[in-house]
Amino acid sequence: MINVAVFGYGTVGSGTVEVIMDNNDVISKNIGDRIDVKAILDLRDFPGDKYESRIVHDVDVIVNDPEIDIICETMGGVGAAYKFTKMALEAGKSVCTSNKELVALHGPELLKIAADHNCSYKFEASVGGGIPIIRPLQDALTAEVIQSVCGIVNGTTNYMLTKMDKEGAEFEDVLKEAQANGYAEADPTADIEGHDACRKIAILSSLVFGKTIRSEEIPTEGITAISARDMKYAKQLGRKIKLLARYESKDGKRYAMVAPFLLTPENPLYFVDDVFNAIKVTGNMLGEAMFYGRGAGKLATASAVVGDVVECAKNKGKNIPCDWTDEVVTLKDKELSSRRFFVRVGAEVACEAKEAFPIEEEVKVGFYDEFAFVTKVMSENDFEEKKSKLGAGVINYIRMED
Helix, strand or coil: CEEEEEECCCHHHHHHHHHHHHCHHHHHHHHCCCEEEEEEECCCCCCCCCCHHHEECCHHHHHCCCCEEEEEECCCCCCHHHHHHHHHHHCCCEEEECCHHHHHHHHHHHHHHHHHCCCCEECHHHCCCCCCCHHHHHHHCCCCCEEEEEEECCHHHHHHHHHHHHHCCCHHHHHHHHHHCCCCCCCCHHHHCCHHHHHHHHHHHHHHHCCECCHHHCCECCCCCCCHHHHHHHHHCCCEEEEEEEEEEECCEEEEEEEEEEECCCCHHHHCCCCEEEEEEEECCCEEEEEEEECCCHHHHHHHHHHHHHHHHHCCCCCCCCCCCCCECCCCCHHHCEECEEEEEEHHHHHHHHHHCCEEEECCCCCCCEEEEEECCEEHHHHHHHHHHHHHHEEEEEEECC
16 A cells, blocks of 8 residues: 655645546556555644544644655645655655745755665656646657757646737736636735746756756746737737746757747747746757646646656655756856847837947837837847836737747
8 A cells, every 4th residue: 555645635635545546557557556545734724624533733743644655745834834845855755746936946966865865856847837848858759869848837837828919908907817716825926026937947857957956047027028019019020928847958058038929920939828838848859748738726626636646656665867957057147148129119219229229120010109119139238228228118019939
């Protein structure tokens, strides 16, 4: 018998229990042994819940139980989740998590503790919800030199941008709707400012390189500046605006960023709408491969957690290695990257903009209080320098993906 405990009985935690119990036969068959949820850790009581009798309030009850083999950490945050995860790993219990914040901040440390105690730390569900991406990077694509990872990894912002694109709605209105529908938190900062996507690309890029890329060092822009007018311009250009998280490796230099981009229909990410996520991986031999699916949600994320449980159960008493050390990688400055930019400026600085920027084309959609254009290819550094000269005259700008 493989006994599992769950830390946190919220959305993902309850979904994890549901996946294990409802799909028990197929999971047990894949493991080669029966599986059961023996305990669920939460501060709250759940009177009338189907699994009320398994709720415990003391983490030591689980950590000190020799019959519990695997922990599913679905608490979130880096306080108690970090402390309890360390306790579990040091007790020789494998931990499977959906906690991207914890993985991004303490991944290498927790992986080392797991290796030292003959257990495993797995985090497939921390990126892309139910989309398998971490395991393919670690197993299926190990013959490849990964040149880039680029994707839509936040369902909340993708839902919002899709609604703005299809309905011509303003940002604030769509945000309220996303919150009402449960797609955005009461405090949506982590999503709309790009922090969530940043943590995810930090995890993926660290795994690709095998060393630590800190999320706080990744240039990050969210979608708060995107307006209904930007969507009209995007349509005029035959493009869609998507929040991309990207990592690139070229000529021995590595670079990561999170920002809105204007995509053409030739890019497969153009067609990824609503709460769906997609991650495009480019290898030097394979070329492009894309992983697509539900990037969030109770059962989608829980399914990824339980997938890790199955792998840990098959390797009970062993460490499943992960090539990710705590050596910190210095990213190349974003100023070394070059691309075209879509820019909107107030009509009062239109002449200055024409003199400052190498303009490729003007974009007209009937707004006479501003001037919009696409630049020629220029470096991020050069763009920032020219933009700063116009100051508050720049209404907005969006990078273009060609």
